[in-house]
Amino acid sequence: xxxxxxxxxxxxxxxxxxxxxxxxxxxxxxxxxxxxxxxxxxxxxxxxxxxxxxxxxxxxxxxxxxxxxxxxxxxxxxxxxxxxxxxxxx
Amino acid sequence: xxxxxxxxxxxxxxxxxxxxxxxxxxxxxxxxxxxxxxxxxxxxxxxxxxxxxxxxxxxxxxxxxxxxxxxxxxxxxxxxxxxxxxxxxxxxxxxxxxxxxxxxxxxxxxxxxxxxxxxxxxxxxxxxxxxxxxxxxxxxxxxxxxxxxxxxxxxxxxxxxxxxxxxxxxxxxxxxxxxxxxxxxxxxxxxxxxxxxxxxxxxxxxxxxxxxxxxxxxxxxxxxxxxxxxxxxxxxxxxxxxxxxxxxxxxxxxxxxxxxxxxxxxxxxxxxxxxxxxxxxxxxxxxxxxxxxxxxxxxxxxxxxxxxxxxxxxxxxxxxxxxxxxxxxxxxxxxxxxxxxxxxxxxxxxxxxxxxxxxxxxxxxxxxxxxxxxxxxxxxxxxxxxxxxxxxxxxxxxxxxxxxxxxxxxxxxxxxxxxxxxxxxxxxxxxxxxxxxxxxxxxxxxxxxxxxxxxxxxxxxxxxxxxxxxxxxxxxxxxxxxxxxxxxxxxxxx
Ligand SMILES: Cc1cc2nc3c(=O)[nH]c(=O)nc-3n(C[C@H](O)[C@H](O)[C@H](O)COP(=O)(O)OP(=O)(O)OC[C@H]3O[C@@H](n4cnc5c(N)ncnc54)[C@H](O)[C@@H]3O)c2cc1C
Numbered sequence: 001x002x003x004x005x006x007x008x009x010x011x012x013x014x015x016x017x018x019x020x021x022x023x024x025x026x027x028x029x030x031x032x033x034x035x036x037x038x039x040x041x042x043x044x045x046x047x048x049x050x051x052x053x054x055x056x057x058x059x060x061x062x063x064x065x066x067x068x069x070x071x072x073x074x075x076x077x078x079x080x081x082x083x084x085x086x087x088x089x090x
Numbered sequence: 091x092x093x094x095x096x097x098x099x100x101x102x103x104x105x106x107x108x109x110x111x112x113x114x115x116x117x118x119x120x121x122x123x124x125x126x127x128x129x130x131x132x133x134x135x136x137x138x139x140x141x142x143x144x145x146x147x148x149x150x151x152x153x154x155x156x157x158x159x160x161x162x163x164x165x166x167x168x169x170x171x172x173x174x175x176x177x178x179x180x181x182x183x184x185x186x187x188x189x190x191x192x193x194x195x196x197x198x199x200x201x202x203x204x205x206x207x208x209x210x211x212x213x214x215x216x217x218x219x220x221x222x223x224x225x226x227x228x229x230x231x232x233x234x235x236x237x238x239x240x241x242x243x244x245x246x247x248x249x250x251x252x253x254x255x256x257x258x259x260x261x262x263x264x265x266x267x268x269x270x271x272x273x274x275x276x277x278x279x280x281x282x283x284x285x286x287x288x289x290x291x292x293x294x295x296x297x298x299x300x301x302x303x304x305x306x307x308x309x310x311x312x313x314x315x316x317x318x319x320x321x322x323x324x325x326x327x328x329x330x331x332x333x334x335x336x337x338x339x340x341x342x343x344x345x346x347x348x349x350x351x352x353x354x355x356x357x358x359x360x361x362x363x364x365x366x367x368x369x370x371x372x373x374x375x376x377x378x379x380x381x382x383x384x385x386x387x388x389x390x391x392x393x394x395x396x397x398x399x400x401x402x403x404x405x406x407x408x409x410x411x412x413x414x415x416x417x418x419x420x421x422x423x424x425x426x427x428x429x430x431x432x433x434x435x436x437x438x439x440x441x442x443x444x445x446x447x448x449x450x451x452x453x454x455x456x457x458x459x460x461x462x463x464x465x466x467x468x469x470x471x472x473x474x475x476x477x478x479x480x481x482x483x484x485x486x487x488x489x490x491x492x493x494x495x496x497x498x499x500x501x502x503x504x505x506x507x508x509x510x511x512x513x514x515x516x517x518x519x520x521x522x523x524x525x526x527x528x529x530x531x532x533x534x535x536x537x538x539x540x541x542x543x544x545x546x547x548x549x550x551x552x553x554x555x556x557x558x559x560x561x562x563x564x565x566x567x568x569x570x571x572x573x574x575x576x577x578x579x580x581x582x583x584x
Contacts, residue, residue, distance in 0.1 A: 017186065039179075041563055044570050045186065052141055057574060 003073045005085040010072045013049040015089040017042055028069040050076075053086050111351060112332040119356045120146040120328070121576055123348050125335045125373070126363030128156025128517070129558055130548040132318055133187050133565030134361050134572070139325035141573050146357070147322065148333040148350065155315040156363070156517055157524065157550075158558060166452045167402035167504050170311045174279075174440045174460065175199055175304035175415060176558045177295075183562050192317050195308045199414040202304060204275075205494060206419040206436075208268040215276070216303040228269055238262040239300070245293035247554070255292040256285030256426070271424030275417050278429050279438045281556045282393040282462055282525040285426040291529050291553035298559070304415065310447045338362065338373045338545060345374075345545035358579050359572050363549045363565075365519045366527055366535050367392070379541055390531045393553065394430050395510035395522035397463045399487040402504035403455040412441055412495050420490070432467040433482070437490060457498070459487045465510040465521035480507040525557070526550030539571065546572055 001009065011023050014036075021036045032038050043063055050056045056079045058066070065075040124135045127149035139145045153159055159171045178198075185193035202215045211227055213219045217239055224235045241262070253261075255274065263269040270285070277283055277296055307314050322329060337349040338360055347356035362369040367390060370376075376384045403409055419436035421428065429436050437459045444453035471479060484505050492499040514522035527535075532552025539546050548568035550556035555564040 039182075041183070041186075041566065044567060048137075048141070048570050048573055051573060051577060055577070057578075 001077075001080045001083055001085055003077060006073045006076050006080060007069050008087070009054075009080075009085055010046070010066075010069060010076075012087050012089050013046055013053070014038075014042075016049060017045045026069065028073070031067045032069065033067070053088075054080055054083055056080065112330055113351050113353045113355070116146065116328070116330065116353060116355055117144075119347075120144045121358045122146070122361065122572060123148065123355060123357040123359075124361045124363060125338070125348065125369075126150075126156065126549065127154040127329075127331070128363045128549055128561060129158050130550070130561040130565035130568070131156070131361065131363030132322065133183075133562045134363075134548050134569040135327045135565075136318075136322055136325050137187055137566055137569040138572060138576075139322070139327045141569075143358075143573075143576055145327045146355065147327050147329050148335055148348070149329075149331045150334045150518065151516060152331050153315070154319055154329070154331065155311065157513070158311055158315065159516070160311040163400075163402060163504050163506070165402060165504055166405055166454055167400075167456060168310065168312070168447070168450070168454070169400040169402070169456055169458060170440075170442065171398065171458075171508070172558070173307060173311050174438065174458075175306055177298035178302035178305050179298055180305055180307075180559045180562070183559060183566075187562065187566055188318060188321055192314065192321075195314070196305050197308055198302065199304045199306055200411075201413040202276075202415045202417075203413040204272065204417045206271065206417075207422050208271060208424070212413065214303050215299060217300040219303075220272075220300065223272075224269065228266070228272070230263070230266075230269070234262065242293035243297050245290050245297070247290065247294070250288060250290045253289040254285065255283065255287055255289050258289035258292065259285070267423050271419075274426060275419075275424065275429070275436070276438075278426065278462060279417070279460060281553050281560075283553050284429070287553060288529050294554050295557075295560075306414070306446065308446060309449060313447075313449065335364075335373065337375075338369070340374055340378045340542055340545070343378075343541075344543045357544075358576050359544045359546065361546045361548050361568060361572060363547075365392075365517075365523065366390070366531050366547055366549070366551050367520050368518065369547055370534075370538070374542060374545070383541065387534060390534060391528040392519075392521045392523040393525040393528055393550075393556070394462050395465045395513055396508075396524045397461045397483055397510070398508045399459040399484055400504070400506045400508070401457040401459070401488070401491070401502045403457070403501045404503040405452065405454070407455070407501040409441065409443070409455045409457070409495075409498060409501065411443065415440055416494065418490065418494060430462045430464050432463065432479070433486070434461055437461045437487065439491065439494070457491065457502075459491070462524075463510050465514065465523075468510045468522075476509075476511075480509065483507045483509075523550075525553065526555070527552060529553050539575070544575065 047058045065071045121143035122145045124131045124147045135145050135147045157172050162168050181196040203212045224230045259270045335348050335350045339347040345360045370387050416439040421435040440458045442456045510522035535547040535551040546568050548565045
């Protein structure tokens with residue numbers, strides 16, 4: 001997956017978790033929590049979905065890297081190399 | 091005689107007799123076995139079944155829900171045990187881990203009142219209204235109040251300063267016993283905490299309530315648990331009630347199943363929703379841990395228990411709307427430990443109106459009074475003393491209610507008490523603990539799998555993770571760890 005695809009993948013996961021949030025205006029640099037209503041339970045759900053869809057393990061100490069979409073892309077890029085984007089809510 | 095006994099002729103302990111093997115037809119292996127169908131156990135089971143694992147959910151009682159329970163009595167009465175209220179977060183938790191249908195039934199209470207010798211107020215129990223009262227009724231400055239709220243809102247689990255709740259209040263509102271009462275009493279009822287417990291456990295729970303007030307579930311506990319059961323089945327969970335799990339099977343530091351009713355059933359992972367201390371000390375057994383660890387676990391303090399008085403209004407009678415929740419006391423000043431006194435002067439009344447059970451065929455009102463209590467005060471009473479104490483509890487409660495809402499007593503045709511013994515009997519929590527353990531239990535619960543591979547705990551613990559919302563969310567937190575463990579396990583096998 002490319003960086004852009006990873007961001008799409010994460011947004012698709014957020015759509016599953018927070019179906020009532022509007023994700024169109026999300027930017028990649030500000031903390032997700034400041035842009036939409038996400039709490040620590042939602043981040044846990046993101047981690048679980050990443051594991052389920054792509055088999056990536058994010059250890060608890062590293063949950064902080066998922067704070068921004070850029071952070072997600074940087075962290076996941078090497079881990080998702082060679083994997084196909086899976087869109088559930090497309 | 092205890093009322094419930096007449097419902098199960100032939101049983102000696104009030105529980106339905108066991109007609110057959112409750113595990114007949116069970117498989118030899120599941121990815122996951124959950125012991126206990128409280129809100130934590132059920133939520134964990136649902137999340138992990140949805141994630142594709144095979145799940146066996148076992149419960150010793152015939153009802154699912156654990157403390158989230160209800161019971162029926164002759165005369166068309168139906169009583170909710172722990173549906174007094176929870177924070178708004180429960181709506182999102184229902185939506186994400188259960189269903190929209192459940193979430194849509196989570197709605198705010200209309201009114202919360204306090205009545206005691208120090209103040210008499212009605213509030214929506216959120217930050218805006220509490221601020222208004224603290225400034226207008228209690229005469230504090232706006233700045234003082236804002237600083238307090240900013241402080242508690244900013245508290246999180248990772249920066250525990252070691253401060254107690256009493257110190258937190260004294261810091262912001264020195265010498266203001268009345269303010270301490272307003273801030274502490276409701277939270278003491280919600281999770282058994284006191285001024286002596288860590289400020290952070292207070293801050294987290296209080297802020298959860300203050301975000302939007304107190305919420306309830308329309309339809310009653312029976313309706314909610316009914317929908318959850320339906321959902322569990324849809325997710326593929328195998329539900330088995332009347333299963334008393336006797337042992338968690340452990341070999342070389344690895345949990346590999348359970349033993350119950352002569353069956354040994356294996357599993358990739360086990361989640362125990364039973365009391366934390368019972369899980370470690372009874373279900374696994376001290377011989378499976380270091381002696382030092384066992385000592386530490388034995389020292390974990392359990393949280394207090396409860397007493398309740400259930401009052402049913404006669405068919406055809408009405409109770410005009412008073413409030414939903416009434417925190418009341420006749421005690422002149424607030425005294426945190428006294429909330430657990432056996433003959434205490436403080437209690438919370440929950441008023442239930444027909445609108446709370448719109449589906450019910452009969453339009454009934456019920457009132458439930460709750461107090462915090464110590465198991466030790468009730469444990470060693472003789473049968474006769476026990477009946478006398480229950481009768482006194484009933485009478486004191488009826489007198490208190492009549493003083494608060496005159497004319498109500500005459501409309502009541504069913505009165506019944508539950509005590510710490512009752513709670514212990516039904517959920518098997520040590521000392522009838524209503525809210526798990528004190529704060530120090532949390533670390534032991536979270537790190538259980540570091541002691542025994544494949545074994546996890548989910549359930550009220552550490553004050554923070556208790557109540558309906560805390561228990562359900564903790565089920566998800568544990569499910570996330572188990573999901574990770576089981577996926578690694580599957581990869582290893584492949
Ligand atoms: C009187 C009272 C009032 C309350 N009011 C509120 C309220 O208004 N709002 C709120 O949010 N919370 C309230 N609570 C707290 C709330 O009900 C609990 O924190 C929550 O329901 C606990 O869920 P749990 O999953 O941790 O455990 P539990 O509900 O205790 O579930 C544990 C389950 O495990 C089963 N079990 C134990 N051992 C075994 C075994 N060996 N084999 C098989 N099964 C076993 C038990 O039978 C039980 O069903 C109240 C509690 C009490 C007692």
